[in-house]
Amino acid sequence: MISFQNVHKSFGPKKVLQGVNLEIAKGTSMVIIGGSGTGKSVLLKSVLGLVTPETGTILVDGKDATSGDHDAFLARFGMLFQGGALFDSMPVWQNVSFRLLRGSLKRPKHEAREIAIEKLRRVGLTPDVADLFPSELSGGMQKRVGLARAIAAEPEIIFFDEPTTGLDPIMAGVINDLIREIVTEMGATAMTITHDMTSVRAIADNVAMLHDGVIQWTGPVAQMDDSGDPYLTQFISGSAEGPIEAVR
Amino acid sequence: MNMLLSPFALIGRQTLALLAMIGRFTIFVAQTLSHMARPPFYGREFLTAMVNIGWLSLPVVGMTAIFTGGALALQIYDGSSRFSVESVVPQIVAIGMVRELGPVLVGLMVAARVTSSIAAEIATMKVTEQIDALTTLSTDPLKYLVVPRFIAAILVVPALVGVGDIIGIYGGFAVATGQLGFNPATYIRNTVDFLQFNDVLSSLVKGAAFGGIAALMGCYFGMHSGRGAQGVGQATKSSVQAAAVLILAANFLLTSLFFST
């Protein structure tokens, strides 16, 4: 379980998170939506300690995310970064099985490679991609390699920052199914950021909308369409008319 | 009023920024040292760093040394002939190369070649979130990126300096015997007899210090790079500048330590 309690974060004078409160139950899939630049990525990073909130607490299974053994803590997580963040000094398969090649989860090399190829297959990539370098891949392929890396060590909690951005509709569908599968079959807890409303409906158990530094609305995905919240309604319909200003 | 005070405000701001940077750098060095003492140790990264810093720097070090050694011999010959003491050429070339020019030139070349590439690489990794990704994959960026490069540089730059010294002396030898009419056997004997253990030791110690400075500066500025391509450029420039100045300052310190008694 992940719980945000009154989380605040600013960069210089820019206030990004201004009191975020949110609960994500174990084994469920939460999708975060919200305008560009509202702090969705910052919210994910603050759980992992990549961004340090000024005030507020983030609890994971009731324990403060910043306390205790950070390595053991991070070993439970997988993260897909918005930009992929692949290591361009190593081939794709070593990227995917990075965790399995060193540290506490270390395995023999050929085993790690097999796992990498299997994970690549799950994100729709063929084995011959394994020996290419990230710079030789298209943007969408890089995204999917990042996804494969995030799930490679079968973490309990997975964060996806815009997993389907830059993918064709069919591939986006494959990825949506994969994320859904990881939650229902492996019992993982997922937190996904996306701008793609088809994705939201395919992946989410619950939806939260971040706006003006706070969670503007949160609830089950089924209630999203008749929430009565003017911000959410405008966001879903993609209308320029409404309380959310188009110029931010 | 504001116009009058603004230079003071500027000086104040820059002083504060400098102090903050010294503080950050001290913490960075302390963390690096503490990581060196704790496992895991990334052997592969260490070997790659040795090859990049040492082996691949050999051509530029060799070129720098041979031309400098040659020029040195010409200058010393010209200068010493005014006092009719041309015979000191081998000794002065040896001492000049081994004590000063070898380590300093290799240090500066390493700053140009290695510091810049480390800074640009790590800064790009930072800007593209690869450093964050390392952290989330339970790998400490300091341990994985900084420690291997730092240790490799400390070990391998003295070797580069040694090679530079020898090639530099050879450059002097080639010019002196080929152009200035020195007897090869006598030239070599004079060089070998004249150099003392302390000269060679100081050369290698300087190499280790300069290597450490070059690697640390690259890593520090890379890790603290600003955002975007501009951040990478800025980090690279600052790292080379800082490494070069610190290497020259450290050279002065070490020379006074070794030779001023």
Ligand SMILES: Nc1ncnc2c1ncn2[C@@H]1O[C@H](COP(=O)(O)OP(=O)(O)OP(=O)(O)O)[C@@H](O)[C@H]1O
């Ligand atoms: N390291 C940083 N330094 C300074 N400002 C930052 C930093 N990281 C994020 N910001 C700022 O915080 C705000 C929120 O950024 P964030 O990346 O979380 O947006 P987002 O909601 O993920 O947007 P998008 O949907 O476009 O990815 C932005 O205005 C950004 O400029």
Ligand SMILES: [Mg+2]
């Ligand atoms: Mg984002």
